[in-house]
Amino acid sequence: ERPLWQQEAREEFPIVTAHPELAYLDSAATSQKPRAVLEAVQTYLTTSNANAGRGTYPWANRTTELVESTRERVKEFLHDPEPGRSGVHFTSGATEGLRTVARDWLVPYLRDGDEILVPYADHRANLDPWLEAQRLLAERGVQVRVQALPYQAGSGDYDHVALRQAVGPRTRFVAATHVHHVYGGDMNVHRIREAVGPDVAICLDAAQSVGHLPVHLDDPSLDVDFVVFSGHKVMALPGSGAIWARNVRGPAFLPEGWQGTPNTAGIVSLRVALDWLDAIGPERVAHWTTMLSTRLTDRLGRLRPYEIVGCQASLPADSALPAEQRRRGIVTFRHRDIPSDDLGFILFSHGFMVRADSMCQAGSDGRDASVRVSLHVYNTVEEIDRLLAVLASLA
Numbered sequence: 001e002r003p004l005w006q007q008e009a010r011e012e013f014p015i016v017t018a019h020p021e022l023a024y025l026d027s028a029a030t031s032q033k034p035r036a037v038l039e040a041v042q043t044y045l046t047t048s049n050a051n052a053g054r055g056t057y058p059w060a061n062r063t064t065e066l067v068e069s070t071r072e073r074v075k076e077f078l079h080d081p082e083p084g085r086s087g088v089h090f091t092s093g094a095t096e097g098l099r100t101v102a103r104d105w106l107v108p109y110l111r112d113g114d115e116i117l118v119p120y121a122d123h124r125a126n127l128d129p130w131l132e133a134q135r136l137l138a139e140r141g142v143q144v145r146v147q148a149l150p151y152q153a154g155s156g157d158y159d160h161v162a163l164r165q166a167v168g169p170r171t172r173f174v175a176a177t178h179v180h181h182v183y184g185g186d187m188n189v190h191r192i193r194e195a196v197g198p199d200v201a202i203c204l205d206a207a208q209s210v211g212h213l214p215v216h217l218d219d220p221s222l223d224v225d226f227v228v229f230s231g232h233k234v235m236a237l238p239g240s241g242a243i244w245a246r247n248v249r250g251p252a253f254l255p256e257g258w259q260g261t262p263n264t265a266g267i268v269s270l271r272v273a274l275d276w277l278d279a280i281g282p283e284r285v286a287h288w289t290t291m292l293s294t295r296l297t298d299r300l301g302r303l304r305p306y307e308i309v310g311c312q313a314s315l316p317a318d319s320a321l322p323a324e325q326r327r328r329g330i331v332t333f334r335h336r337d338i339p340s341d342d343l344g345f346i347l348f349s350h351g352f353m354v355r356a357d358s359m360c361q362a363g364s365d366g367r368d369a370s371v372r373v374s375l376h377v378y379n380t381v382e383e384i385d386r387l388l389a390v391l392a393s394l395a
């Protein structure tokens with residue numbers, strides 16, 4: 001039930017192994033860091049810390065080289081088919097990444113009368129920047145129509161049929177999410193490209209997919225123009241992240257303005273984190289967390305007072321994927337009688353660290369709180385079963 005590679009991988013996380021009585025079940029918020037990442041940061045800061053792109057002495061050269069090679073590492077990790085034509089820009093995380101694409105690429109790209117489609121029920125980091133872009137353009141007299149990317153009622157997936165109908169001759173851009181941070185489902189990005197056609201730019205919020213499942217840009221089913229993710233969710237330090245840009249549709253993407261000192265330690269950590277994840281294998285990570293979340297969903301679904309939120313609850317009839325494959329290590333639920341924040345406290349009193357609020361979901365009024373269990377490679381079947389036992393005792 002517990003493969004050797006997983007036991008060994010878990011041992012790499014000092015914070016996890018130091019607290020066997022606790023279970024960290026909040027990796028969608030941020031991931032824990034393997035020893036290799038912690039050591040690499042320490043080594044970098046104690047042997048060659050300097051600024052990047054400035055200075056000509058060895059530490060500065062080494063820092064510049066680390067930053068530049070991390071750009072290539074990101075492309076490689078994402079299986080970029082044309083690394084010579086793409087760009088990687090470092091950010092502090094997905095929020096800054098999406099804001100940068102909106103401000104520095106979308107605003108100059110759009111013309112009066114253009115249309116964009118954006119998600120209104122995903123993470124607010126993937127909504128606010130696009131609305132802000134619309135406002136900025138309106139101030140300049142450029143009117144852009146923003147449409148809601150349609151969802152299938154109750155399924156937690158986009159409605160790709162309605163999307164096809166929503167696309168018009170002036171549609172220029174779609175912002176989508178790869179894996180939903182509350183519903184835990186794969187948002188079937190390949191169907192977005194099918195629906196919008198080849199000329200519409202797609203920006204993918206991959207905050208919950210990179211590091212959790214294979215993200216292969218050389219796969220024609222993942223034909224997107226931007227991929228944005230956070231370093232801290234892929235086992236690197238907080239304050240790191242990246243934008244990958246294909247630079248094929250529209251003007252080349254170069255963030256505007258003076259670029260200050262980058263987060264060099266964060267970038268070093270990102271490079272080592274991607275090495276670590278590649279050595280484990282994103283397929284294995286995806287298989288493991290999908291197995292754990294399927295186990296939790298199936299058993300929780302049989303406990304009467306719990307309602308599972310998102311795609312697990314009702315799979316769209318025409319979904320191309322079976323339920324098993326659509327659960328990506330995130331399970332969100334509510335108890336019929338116990339408010340979610342109370343449930344969060346109860347679970348922590350038993351050693352489970354979960355998220356219990358409305359999770360920055362766009363459009364949330366704060367009254368729709370739920371409990372989210374999100375998993376990574378270090379979590380175990382034993383943790384899930386312990387959690388289920390506590391949840392069952394509250395049933």
Ligand code: PMP
Nearest residue numbers: 093094095123125181205207230
């Ligand atoms: N998008 C999604 C889907 C997320 O889950 C998150 C983080 N919860 C973000 C964007 C924002 O990421 P960050 O806070 O690292 O900027």
